Amino acid sequence: MIFTDTRDSGFAKSFDELLQRGKMDIAEVSLIVTSIINEIKLDKNEALKKHIEKFDNWTPKSDEELKISTESMSKAYDNLDVKLRDSLHLAYDRIKAYHEKQKPKSWFDTESNGTILGQKVTPVDSAGLYIPGGKAAYPSSLLMNVIPAQVAGVQNIIVTTPTPNNEPNELLLAACHLCGVSEVYKVGGASAIAAMAYGTQSIPKVDVITGPGNIFVATAKKMVFGDVNIDMIAGPSEIGILADDSANPSHLAVDMLSQAEHDEMASSILITPSQALADAVKIEIEVWLKKLSREEIARKSIEERGAIIVTVDMDEAIELMNEIAPEHLEVATDNAFEYLAYIKHAGAIFLGHNTPEAIGDYVAGPNHTLPTGGTAKFFSPLGVENFMKKTSIISFSKNAINKIGEECALIASTEGLTAHEQSVRVRLNK
Amino acid sequence: MIFTDTRDSGFAKSFDELLQRGKMDIAEVSLIVTSIINEIKLDKNEALKKHIEKFDNWTPKSDEELKISTESMSKAYDNLDVKLRDSLHLAYDRIKAYHEKQKPKSWFDTESNGTILGQKVTPVDSAGLYIPGGKAAYPSSLLMNVIPAQVAGVQNIIVTTPTPNNEPNELLLAACHLCGVSEVYKVGGASAIAAMAYGTQSIPKVDVITGPGNIFVATAKKMVFGDVNIDMIAGPSEIGILADDSANPSHLAVDMLSQAEHDEMASSILITPSQALADAVKIEIEVWLKKLSREEIARKSIEERGAIIVTVDMDEAIELMNEIAPEHLEVATDNAFEYLAYIKHAGAIFLGHNTPEAIGDYVAGPNHTLPTGGTAKFFSPLGVENFMKKTSIISFSKNAINKIGEECALIASTEGLTAHEQSVRVRLNK
Numbered sequence: 001m002i003f004t005d006t007r008d009s010g011f012a013k014s015f016d017e018l019l020q021r022g023k024m025d026i027a028e029v030s031l032i033v034t035s036i037i038n039e040i041k042l043d044k045n046e047a048l049k050k051h052i053e054k055f056d057n058w059t060p061k062s063d064e065e066l067k068i069s070t071e072s073m074s075k076a077y078d079n080l081d082v083k084l085r086d087s088l089h090l091a092y093d094r095i096k097a098y099h100e101k102q103k104p105k106s107w108f109d110t111e112s113n114g115t116i117l118g119q120k121v122t123p124v125d126s127a128g129l130y131i132p133g134g135k136a137a138y139p140s141s142l143l144m145n146v147i148p149a150q151v152a153g154v155q156n157i158i159v160t161t162p163t164p165n166n167e168p169n170e171l172l173l174a175a176c177h178l179c180g181v182s183e184v185y186k187v188g189g190a191s192a193i194a195a196m197a198y199g200t201q202s203i204p205k206v207d208v209i210t211g212p213g214n215i216f217v218a219t220a221k222k223m224v225f226g227d228v229n230i231d232m233i234a235g236p237s238e239i240g241i242l243a244d245d246s247a248n249p250s251h252l253a254v255d256m257l258s259q260a261e262h263d264e265m266a267s268s269i270l271i272t273p274s275q276a277l278a279d280a281v282k283i284e285i286e287v288w289l290k291k292l293s294r295e296e297i298a299r300k301s302i303e304e305r306g307a308i309i310v311t312v313d314m315d316e317a318i319e320l321m322n323e324i325a326p327e328h329l330e331v332a333t334d335n336a337f338e339y340l341a342y343i344k345h346a347g348a349i350f351l352g353h354n355t356p357e358a359i360g361d362y363v364a365g366p367n368h369t370l371p372t373g374g375t376a377k378f379f380s381p382l383g384v385e386n387f388m389k390k391t392s393i394i395s396f397s398k399n400a401i402n403k404i405g406e407e408c409a410l411i412a413s414t415e416g417l418t419a420h421e422q423s424v425r426v427r428l429n430k
Numbered sequence: 431m432i433f434t435d436t437r438d439s440g441f442a443k444s445f446d447e448l449l450q451r452g453k454m455d456i457a458e459v460s461l462i463v464t465s466i467i468n469e470i471k472l473d474k475n476e477a478l479k480k481h482i483e484k485f486d487n488w489t490p491k492s493d494e495e496l497k498i499s500t501e502s503m504s505k506a507y508d509n510l511d512v513k514l515r516d517s518l519h520l521a522y523d524r525i526k527a528y529h530e531k532q533k534p535k536s537w538f539d540t541e542s543n544g545t546i547l548g549q550k551v552t553p554v555d556s557a558g559l560y561i562p563g564g565k566a567a568y569p570s571s572l573l574m575n576v577i578p579a580q581v582a583g584v585q586n587i588i589v590t591t592p593t594p595n596n597e598p599n600e601l602l603l604a605a606c607h608l609c610g611v612s613e614v615y616k617v618g619g620a621s622a623i624a625a626m627a628y629g630t631q632s633i634p635k636v637d638v639i640t641g642p643g644n645i646f647v648a649t650a651k652k653m654v655f656g657d658v659n660i661d662m663i664a665g666p667s668e669i670g671i672l673a674d675d676s677a678n679p680s681h682l683a684v685d686m687l688s689q690a691e692h693d694e695m696a697s698s699i700l701i702t703p704s705q706a707l708a709d710a711v712k713i714e715i716e717v718w719l720k721k722l723s724r725e726e727i728a729r730k731s732i733e734e735r736g737a738i739i740v741t742v743d744m745d746e747a748i749e750l751m752n753e754i755a756p757e758h759l760e761v762a763t764d765n766a767f768e769y770l771a772y773i774k775h776a777g778a779i780f781l782g783h784n785t786p787e788a789i790g791d792y793v794a795g796p797n798h799t800l801p802t803g804g805t806a807k808f809f810s811p812l813g814v815e816n817f818m819k820k821t822s823i824i825s826f827s828k829n830a831i832n833k834i835g836e837e838c839a840l841i842a843s844t845e846g847l848t849a850h851e852q853s854v855r856v857r858l859n860k
Contacts, residue, residue, distance in 0.1 A: 084844055087837035094834075098547055101539060109531060116781075117528055117795050122774060124808050138845050171844065207808040226652055226663040229808035233656040251856055257849040293848045336825070344552060348822035351546075354857055355826040358850040363838045365547050366822035378554050378637040378659035380820035390810035392778035392796035395766070396785040404524075407517035408793045414514055414601065415568050418723045419688040420788040426681055427784055 002307035003282060005275075006316060011309075018307055018324060021267045022235045022373015026219045033219045037194040044200035051191040056133075058166035060186075063202045068168055068176075068184040076173035088139060088178055091363045095143055098365030099151040103384045114397025119390050124229075126156035126204065127387055128196030130211030131172060133162035133188050139175035140361060144368050144382065145211050146179040152387035157181060158206065160196060162188020189213075190220035197224035208387055212369065231386050235373045236265035239357055240326030240346070242317050242339065243272045247332035247353065252277075253284035255330060258358050260301035261294040269307045269324060271317040278308045318342050325376040328357045347376045401427050432737035433712060435705075436746060441739075448737055448754060451697045452665045452803015456649045463649045467624040474630035481621040486563075488596035490616075493632045498598055498606075498614040506603035518569060518608055521793045525573055528795030529581040533814045544827025549820050554659075556586035556634065557817055558626030560641030561602060563592035563618050569605035570791060574798050574812065575641050576609045582817035587611060588634065590626060592618020619643075623650035627658045638817055642799065661816050665803045666695035669787055670756030670776070672747050672769065673702045677762035677783065682707075683714035685760060688788050690731035691724040697735045699754060701747040708738045748772050755806040758787045777806045831857050 002014045039047040049060045060066055077085070108118025129145040131137060142159065149157050161172060163186040176184055185203055187195055193213075199205030209221060210231040221230045239259040241252055256268035272278055285302060292298050311317040318339060321329065325345035333339070336351035343349060347370030350357050361368045371379035405424045412420035432444045469477040479490045490496055507515070538548025559575040561567060572589070579587050591602060593616040606614055615633055617625055623643075629635030639651060640661035651660045669689040671682055686698035702708055715732060722728050741747040748769060751759065755775035763769070766781035773779060777800030780787050791798045801809035835858045842850035 084840055087840045090834060090837045091841065101537070102549060104534075107531070115794075119532060119796075120770070120779070125774070140841060140845065222652075222656055225655060226805070229805075248856075251853070254849055254853045254856060258847070258853045261847055261849045288849070288852070291848070291852070293846060298849065340550070340823070343821075344555070345819075346821050348824060349550070351823070351825035352827075354828050354831045355824055356831075356853040356857060358842055358847075358853045359826055359831065359835070359838055360822070360824050361838075361850060362841045363834050364545075364824050364826070366549075366824055370822070371819075375656070375659075376819065376821070378819055381822050383820070385815075389775075389801075389806065389808055390813070391773075391776050391806070392790070392800070392811050393770070393781070394778060394785055394790050394794050394796055395781035396789060396794070397782075398784050401784045401786075401789065404520060404793050405789070407520050408789055408791075410514055410517045411521065411570060411792045412788055415570065416723060417688070417691055417788075418721070419684055419691045419718070419728065420791060422718070422721070423681070423684045423688045423786040423788045426678075426684060427786060 001303055005310040006312060015320065018267070018269060019374065021238065021305065022375070024215055024218065024235055026215065026222070029215055029219050033190045033216055033223060036190040037220060037223060040191055040194035040200065041198050045202055048187055048191055048195060048200060051189070052187065055189060056162050056164045066185050066187060066202050068173065068186060070182050072168070073173045073177040073184070076170045077177035079170070080174050088175065091140070092143055092147065092178060094363055094365040095147045096151060099148050099384050103151055104388065108393060111400065113399045113403055115400040116393065116395040118393040120393055121388050121390050123153035123388050124207035125154070126158070126206040127154045127208045127210065128206035129157065129159045130192055130209065130213055130217060131159060131161040132213055133169065134164045137161060137169035137172040139171045140368065141212060142172060142175045142179060146181055148367065148382060148384045149387045152384045154387050156204065156206070158183040158185065158196070158204065160185045160187045160192035160203070162186070162192070190216045193217060193220035193224060197228045210369070210382060210386060231369065231382050232371055232375065232379045234369070234371070236267065237262045238267040238326050238372055239269070239328045239330065240321050240324055241270045241330045241332060242314070242321055243270065243274070243277060243332035244314065245274045245277055246334045247277060249277055249280035250284045251353070251356070252281050252332060253288050255356055256285060256306065257288050257292060257298050257302065258356070259328070260298040260306065261292055264297055264300045265305065266301045267305045268302060269309070269326065271309045271311060271320055273311050273313050273317055275310050278310050282308060314339070325374045327370045327372045327376065328360070330355070330357055345376045347371045347381055402429060431733055432739070435740040436742060445750065448697070448699060449804065451668065451735065452805070454645055454648065454665055456645065456652070459645055459649050463620045463646055463653060466620040467650060467653060470621055470624035470630065471628050475632055478617055478621055478625060478630060481619070482617065485619060486592050486594045496615050496617060496632050498603065498616060500612050502598070503603045503607040503614070506600045507607035509600070510604050518605065521570070522573055522577065522608060524793055524795040525577045526581060529578050529814050533581055534818065538823060541830065543829045543833055545830040546823065546825040548823040550823055551818050551820050553583035553818050554637035555584070556636040557584045557638045557640065558636035559587065559589045560622055560639065560643055560647060561589055561591040562643055563599065564594045567591060567599035567602040569601045570798065571642060572602060572605045572609060576611055578797065578812060578814045579817045582814045584817050586634065586636070588613040588615065588626070588636065590615045590617045590622035590633070592616070592622070620646045620650035623647060623654060627654035640799070640812060640816060661799065661812050662801055662805065662809045664799070664801070666697065667692045668697040668756050668802055669699070669758040669760065670751050670754055671700045671760045671762055672744070672751055673700065673704070673707060673762035674744060675704045675707055676764045677707060679707055679710035680714045681783070681786070682711050682762060683718050685786055686715060686736065687718050687722060687728050687732065688786070689758070690728040690736065691722055694727055694730045695735065696731045698732060699737045699739070699756065701739045701741060701750055703741050703743050703747055705740050708740050712738060744769070755804045757800045757802045757806065758790070760785070760787055775806045777801045777811055832859060
């Protein structure tokens with residue numbers, strides 16, 4: 001773990017390490033992913049089956065076997081513990097309510113000469129959601145990807161997820177039933193991304209692909225980008241915490257570990273002007289580590305990619321955090337809202353002592369799919385807009401084109417485009 | 431030119447050709463672009479100078495020479511013909527007014543238990559705009575890229591444009607002055623994209639790169655995507671026209687040619703239920719072609735990539751056009767607005783007989799940077815949002831976390847994430 005003070009001589013070097021945290025070297029997997037994509041384009045279902053045999057350790061005997069039956073989904077839902085089922089419904093309802101507020105509207109405006117200008121916002125026709133499989137098949141990931149697509153109004157929503165040993169994750173199946181998703185395919189990794197981007201006999205080509213995944217999935221998404229749209233290229237999870245003496249060190253320690261337990265590559269970074277808090281959190285991390293079911297992963301993550309930084313004051317802490325642009329940012333102070341205006345870059349901001357990051361992973365409402373590795377400087381959380389697109393609307397009356405057509409024709413002619421110029425001129429003074 | 435009827439036996443094959451129109455084979459240029467990007471990453475300014483020598487035929491003698499002076503820009507502006515200057519100002523003002531209407535707002539909502547949820551929308555820190563150089567250096571491209579970045583509130587806006595033989599396009603310089611852009615670099619192609627994505631001694635690294643370009647530029651943008659955000663991967667320009675007997679065939683012919691004159695690879699597609707109109711437009715195209723300054727380009731484009739399709743009725747015409755999802759779509763009928771609800775996919779829709787596509791290229795207001803090659807099914811016009819990003823806001827009170835914390839902890843524990851679970855539990859009932 002990096003444990004440093006901004007006044008330390010080695011600080012700049014340590015901090016630069018944190019800024020580089022998200023760098024993925026996709027060069028080494030690019031060749032493999034390219035060949036997987038090409039195989040799917042060429043051999044479609046046959047290639048899918050070959051890849052399943054290789055990566056998921058089972059052999060689909062027919063095309064039909066690639067699809068999960070809706071019966072198995074409703075059965076998994078019926079088998080859910082009642083409390084868990086209610087909790088998932090609560091999550092579904094809250095996530096849906098939040099995303100409905102974020103849905104963009106078509107709009108138009110008129111000018112007194114008859115001009116109408118506007119923007120039509122419509123859903124894409126189809127979306128493909130990738131959900132990692134096996135032990136990492138989280139029902140919450142399904143909710144967070146399906147709901148914005150549903151709120152957008154996407155008609156055709158499909159899901160792909162790998163099923164190692166042909167054993168689908170029961171919780172995920174139950175969540176599919178809960179969300180009303182019926183088309184789920186047992187395909188994973190780069191093959192699944194390629195199948196959704198280009199289509200096979202069983203899997204329809206979609207317009208937008210979203211969802212988390214490992215470096216092969218991330219690389220495949222980047223490669224098919226342009227032939228379809230994608231949400232973002234996401235790396236390991238991460239949390240940044242801004243805190244002062246008002247924070248509870250035990251709470252912050254477990255908050256940091258809630259990222260660390262995801263993945264050995266996850267980053268947990270506390271920045272505070274309080275040396276006392278920094279020391280206390282360091283001790284509490286050790287206390288908490290021993291209580292975790294995923295202690296080994298969390299320990300490796302926190303040791304290799306954790307950081308506690310002591311600053312001169314809160315201003316400096318915020319400045320550093322803006323450079324880090326973390327996926328999740330907790331502001332653990334009494335007056336958290338006062339800092340909101342100064343925080344420029346983060347995927348999601350969790351304000352105050354009662355808002356642990358985990359509440360946003362499941363039930364708060366906002367999406368838990370967030371930009372990582374500093375990409376919050378230019379990427380946004382997954383949302384309804386990822387499943388919609390815009391069309392400009394332009395309507396000119398005779399009056400309107402007569403009013404500004406000359407100016408338009410002049411610019412066109414200056415750019416040397418005669419047909420542009422004439423297409424306006426022929427309509428003037430008629 | 432494809433001249434066909436949906437009832438012809440060869441129709442399906444012809445139509446499929448149109449659907450494939452936008453396919454760019456970037457595989458062949460990928461290797462070249464990868465090595466250009468790697469050279470810029472490694473040698474920075476030195477690599478830039480080497481590429482300028484090779485591609486633009488001049489030799490920068492110092493780092494300072496990579497930058498265009500603001501004096502040369504204000505001089506170019508002063509030298510503008512007064513009418514042209516006024517026309518460009520009209521364009522600037524109208525484009526700005528439209529984009530201001532499209533600017534998204536931060537929002538929040540509260541719940542009676544003290545929960546606050548919302549979304550903060552903020553500009554990216556920096557944007558890099560690529561503008562093609564030489565003869566294709568259109569001032570309108572500059573306006574259409576700069577204005578949304580300015581409306582978004584981006585603090586640092588830079589422009590790169592190649593200057594073959596070290597001769598900047600005077601119109602472009604004038605437009606830079608008009609827009610208030612002061613940082614313009616004489617760098618083009620994939621080198622410029624790499625320089626803006628990773629930074630050199632002279633060119634700052636940016637967060638978002640937008641702007642048109644050839645296949646090398648498009649490929650470079652795709653490759654740096656993820657390290658920065660980009661607008662879209664655009665191909666050759668294209669127009670689709672839906673029309674009936676109320677349309678003027680001469681007008682439609684010149685509208686089709688206004689795309690064809692851009693580029694031999696441009697596509698111009700008329701779909702109409704009227705055989706008479708189809709025949710008349712075909713004749714008018716020949717009449718107009720001879721009058722164009724860029725006749726040769728337009729002729730090659732219309733012959734190789736133009737199409738006129740006669741349909742059974744307007745419903746069928748709209749259905750086909752939705753599959754094509756054209757960049758520009760003119761609806762040349764008396765009752766154009768009646769069709770608006772049925773048009774699902776297009777970059778921009780130009781409604782009625784008085785709205786030639788060219789009006790949208792320059793002065794109407796909406797952006798002329800639009801998704802091509804069928805990508806209007808999932809990409810949107812360039813806009814203010816390309817230069818902004820969102821941050822989710824979550825704030826829970828003690829009451830709020832007590833109310834739904836249990837449900838959250840239960841889902842976390844079901845997913846096997848102890849630290850997630852505990853980070854909520856430690857805050858309950860306090």
